Amino acid sequence: xxxxxxxxxxxxxxxxxxxxxxxxxxxxxxxxxxxxxxxxxxxxxxxxxxxxxxxxxxxxxxxxxxxxxxxxxxxxxxxxxxxxxxxxxxxxxxxxxxxxxxxxxxxxxxxxxxxxxxxxxxxxxxxxxxxxxxxxxxxxxxxxxxxxxxxxxxxxxxxxxxxxxxxxxxxxxxxxxxxxxxxxxxxxxxxxxxxxxxxxxxxxxxxxxxxxxxxxxxxxxxxxxxxxxxxxxxxxxxxxxxxxxxxxxxxxxxxxxxxxxxxxxxxxxxxxxxxxxxxxxxxxxxxxxxxxxxxxxxxxxxxxxxxxxxxxxxxxxxxxxxxxxxxxxxxxxxxxxxxxxxxxxxxxxxxxxxxxxxxxxxxxxxxxxxxxxxxxxxxxxxxxxxxxxxxxxxxxxxxxxxxxxxxxxxxxxxxxxxxxxxxxxxxxxxxxxxxxxxxxxxxxxxxxxxxxxxxxxxxxxxxxxxxxxxxxxxxxxxxxxxxxxxxxxxxxxxxxxxxxxxxxxxxxxxxxxxxxxxxxxxxxxxxxxxxxxxxxxxxx
Numbered sequence: 001x002x003x004x005x006x007x008x009x010x011x012x013x014x015x016x017x018x019x020x021x022x023x024x025x026x027x028x029x030x031x032x033x034x035x036x037x038x039x040x041x042x043x044x045x046x047x048x049x050x051x052x053x054x055x056x057x058x059x060x061x062x063x064x065x066x067x068x069x070x071x072x073x074x075x076x077x078x079x080x081x082x083x084x085x086x087x088x089x090x091x092x093x094x095x096x097x098x099x100x101x102x103x104x105x106x107x108x109x110x111x112x113x114x115x116x117x118x119x120x121x122x123x124x125x126x127x128x129x130x131x132x133x134x135x136x137x138x139x140x141x142x143x144x145x146x147x148x149x150x151x152x153x154x155x156x157x158x159x160x161x162x163x164x165x166x167x168x169x170x171x172x173x174x175x176x177x178x179x180x181x182x183x184x185x186x187x188x189x190x191x192x193x194x195x196x197x198x199x200x201x202x203x204x205x206x207x208x209x210x211x212x213x214x215x216x217x218x219x220x221x222x223x224x225x226x227x228x229x230x231x232x233x234x235x236x237x238x239x240x241x242x243x244x245x246x247x248x249x250x251x252x253x254x255x256x257x258x259x260x261x262x263x264x265x266x267x268x269x270x271x272x273x274x275x276x277x278x279x280x281x282x283x284x285x286x287x288x289x290x291x292x293x294x295x296x297x298x299x300x301x302x303x304x305x306x307x308x309x310x311x312x313x314x315x316x317x318x319x320x321x322x323x324x325x326x327x328x329x330x331x332x333x334x335x336x337x338x339x340x341x342x343x344x345x346x347x348x349x350x351x352x353x354x355x356x357x358x359x360x361x362x363x364x365x366x367x368x369x370x371x372x373x374x375x376x377x378x379x380x381x382x383x384x385x386x387x388x389x390x391x392x393x394x395x396x397x398x399x400x401x402x403x404x405x406x407x408x409x410x411x412x413x414x415x416x417x418x419x420x421x422x423x424x425x426x427x428x429x430x431x432x433x434x435x436x437x438x439x440x441x442x443x444x445x446x447x448x449x450x451x452x453x454x455x456x457x458x459x460x461x462x463x464x465x466x467x468x469x470x471x472x473x474x475x476x477x478x479x480x481x482x483x484x485x486x487x488x489x490x491x492x493x494x495x496x497x498x499x500x501x502x503x504x505x506x507x508x509x510x511x512x513x514x515x516x517x518x519x520x521x522x523x524x525x526x527x528x529x530x531x532x533x534x535x536x537x538x539x540x
Contacts, residue, residue: 013063013076015495018478020488021077025068032064035497039419052415056497122346123148128169130354142354143169149178157184174199194222201225206233214239222253229254255279267291281306294318299328309333313368316341327375329368331359336367391448409500410469417473417498424477436483437534439475440513443468444499447507450524467503474498475512483516489530514538 014021017031037043039057044050066072126145134140149163159182166175176198184190188210195203204222211217220233231253239245244264251257257278264271273286283305291297298315310332318324326341335357342349355367431438443450445468474496479485487493493510494501501508508527515521516534523538525531 011077011491012081012495013067014488015491015493015499016059016063016497017067018488018496021490023067028064028067032060032068035060036064038423049419052419055412056416056419121148121150124348124350126350126352128352128354132354132357143167158182176200224254231255257281276305283308287312299326301328303332312339314339327371329371331364335359336364338367338371406500406502406504410502413469413498413500420477420498421473424473427479428476431479431483434483435517437479437485438515439472439479439485440515442470442472442475442510442512444471444493444510445469445502445508447509447526450509450511467506469500469502471496471499471510483534485531485533487525487531490528493527 011021014023017028017035019027019031023031036057039053039060041050041054041057044053066076124147128142128144129140130142131140133142145165145167147163147165149161151159151161153159161180161182162178163180164175164177167173176196178194178196180192180194182190182192190208192206192208193204194206202222202224204220206218206220208216208218216237218233218235218237222231222233223229224231231251233249233251235247235249237245237247240262243266244262246260246262249259249261251259255278257276259274259276261274262272269288269290271286271288274284276283283303285301285303285305287299287301289297289299295318296315297317299313301312303310303312310330312328312330314326314328316324316326323342323344326343328339328341330337330339335354336359337352337354339353340351356363428438430436449467475485477498478487478496487496487510493499494508509524510527510531511522511524512531512533513520513522514533520540521534521538522540523531523533523535
């Protein structure tokens with residue numbers, strides 16, 4: 001069964017009754033009565049129509065039977081239809097409501113225990129290369145640094161992190177090992193104990209508390225075991241909006257400083273800035289990342305201060321579900337360099353390559369233009385055609401395997417639309433008379449194909465015909481008396497009466513053209529995304 005990103009099942013039964021996953025028992029009962037009136041076989045005289053109505057009426061009754069039963073609904077919400085089938089196969093042990101609840105609670109505790117016992121490793125390797133040193137015969141490796149940490153939740157309230165770092169520059173090196181124990185005192189407070197051994201050995205304690213729904217305060221105390229010096233830290237974090245927060249940090253000790261920072265993260269962009277003032281030094285840094293698509297992004301960053309002046313620009317691309325590559329170009333007082341990064345899960349490989357210790361305008365321009373041009377040429381003529389061929393091949397393989405299933409689903413959707421057509425046309429005529437909401441065209445299916453068709457209502461081709469279904473009739477049917485249409489959040493749209501999944505395994509979208517008060521509108525939404533129309537933001 002295809003799942004949503006958050007792991008919830010399809011919830012097709014909610015789509016079938018056109019209700020929210022949070023619907024009350026009364027809302028479920030009301031929806032069932034409405035649909036039962038539409039699909040009751042006694043309403044139809046024609047034998048074909050009666051047969052179609054009977055099959056859809058049975059689907060409505062099954063959905064109501066499950067969602068109106070508290071225990072069955074609970075199992076369905078967690079495990080989907082497979083959970084209900086498995087529950088029936090467990091025998092008489094789970095026939096009682098109390099036993100079903102006990103079994104669900106046992107499975108929930110088991111999942112929590114598995115999550116707690118998971119070990120989460122993170123780490124990074126930085127290999128500094130220098131082209132000038134290589135040309136001078138001193139070798140290309142300038143230095144290397146590595147960090148590693150393993151985190152484990154040993155109980156619901158206690159977590160342990162053990163890590164270390166090692167850095168080598170030239171003929172000198174340094175390293176340290178660190179252990180941190182975190183205890184969650186309550187839902188709003190926690191405390192951490194830290195110890196580090198190595199070149200800079202220390203012990204410390206830090207406590208964090210949520211002082212309001214939008215504010216957090218952290219206080220820390222650390223003592224060096226080398227010279228006995230004590231450092232105090234205090235950090236205040238405040239959520240400024242739904243997508244941004246700010247923080248102020250004060251350090252007192254051998255390196256007294258105050259830092260003011262700001263972060264913002266949205267679907268298409270993320271940005272951050274920081275200003276740091278200390279005894280004898282200052283620094284400021286900022287970055288901005290823009291996501292061009294779900295796979296690619298661009299980034300620009302800058303640093304300025306007592307011993308830094310640097311501009312960094314570049315971008316990255318997601319090459320798999322867990323891996324991202326990035327290339328950055330930087331220019332500043334340290335010279336001109338490239339930086340290559342590979343991020344996979346919690347692991348990072350970073351390779352900065354110093355190209356020149358001096359800033360030559362011609363060389364600086366060439367170091368930026370040449371790799372950028374190579375990237376876009378490679379992407380357009382090699383990488384993109386390859387990925388398109390691979391995606392098309394995968395889609396063809398899936399279509400071959402599921403062609404029979406899809407044909408049956410399309411036939412069932414066409415039959416359901418046939419029953420909805422008369423009421424849908426009646427509603428459309430009524431909305432036409434009052435200048436209300438009219439769905440002029442609605443398409444559901446492959447997100448890739450719909451993205452190409454987004455700018456045109458006239459669409460043809462094999463991909464369009466095989467991976468898209470016209471759902472204009474069902475949506476006109478769902479328009480209410482007030483001239484409004486709502487599709488619920490978190491419910492897969494292929495379960496709606498008159499819909500089907502024309503391309504199993506592929507991401508899907510819904511593209512809708514509609515008119516309201518004689519004005520034209522258009523909107524495209526993801527498969528699980530809520531849709532409310534009309535809205536002024538959709539106006540063409």
